[in-house]
Amino acid sequence: xxxxxxxxxxxxxxxxxxxxxxxxxxxxxxxxxxxxxxxxxxxxxxxxxxxxxxxxxxxxxxxxxxxxxxxxxxxxxxxxxxxxxxxxxxxxxxxxxxxxxxxxxxxxxxxxxxxxxxxxxxxxxxxxxxxxxxxxxxxxxxxxxxxxxxxxxxxxxxxxxxxxxxxxxxxxxxxxxxxxxxxxxxxxxxxxxxxxxxxxxxxxxxxxxxxxxxxxxxxxxxxxxxxxxxxxxxxxxxxxx
Numbered sequence: 301x302x303x304x305x306x307x308x309x310x311x312x313x314x315x316x317x318x319x320x321x322x323x324x325x326x327x328x329x330x331x332x333x334x335x336x337x338x339x340x341x342x343x344x345x346x347x348x349x350x351x352x353x354x355x356x357x358x359x360x361x362x363x364x365x366x367x368x369x370x371x372x373x374x375x376x377x378x379x380x381x382x383x384x385x386x387x388x389x390x391x392x393x394x395x396x397x398x399x400x401x402x403x404x405x406x407x408x409x410x411x412x413x414x415x416x417x418x419x420x421x422x423x424x425x426x427x428x429x430x431x432x433x434x435x436x437x438x439x440x441x442x443x444x445x446x447x448x449x450x451x452x453x454x455x456x457x458x459x460x461x462x463x464x465x466x467x468x469x470x471x472x473x474x475x476x477x478x479x480x481x482x483x484x485x486x487x488x489x490x491x492x493x494x495x496x497x498x499x500x501x502x503x504x505x506x507x508x509x510x511x512x513x514x515x516x517x518x519x520x521x522x523x524x525x526x527x528x529x530x531x532x533x534x535x536x537x538x539x540x541x
Contacts, residue, residue: 304346306355308353308355317342320513330504331492331502331506339508348378348380378457381459385442387448394420400448415451446478457489
């Protein structure tokens, strides 16, 4: 579905990641873990050109993506859930979910509302449709953000540290929502520090460190038998794996 070839990103002289070769097939669930500063979040933002790579190539459905591609059309097919929700504060939960289908896909308000209600029910928030973001908990805001992304009916979902801005008691409700989507067959890439989630959900786990993909394996093999000293060092710092 999507792959990268020698993808590199720099901010000026600052190297974020270098020569990353990656691919995901339809229906796969890939989780990316690693220390802070490894380039994980920037990498997935480069997959739909929220950030532009410095060099290397991104291919989606076999076609190369670059600044000359129809990026709005591509982004419709690649849903993105951010760390800090990015909801519109002046819109209700329902309006936050319907705005893109109406504005981008030119749906009628009736059709957009029906789709929004389906996905808001799916994430367990059908009773919050008239609430504004300021009236919602962090976990509810993130689930609204997930419903908003799903309402565009993407082929691939990207999750960028979806629980990092949440209180501990709110993490589970968001992870449970993502896990449900995963086991329904949604193709997804998840950047996370939640190791138990990675073990439970991922078909494939990628460990990024020092600006590169250091290891790639099934979660069971990675956690039981890390192949590199860098991975062993990382795992030694994690409690209760």
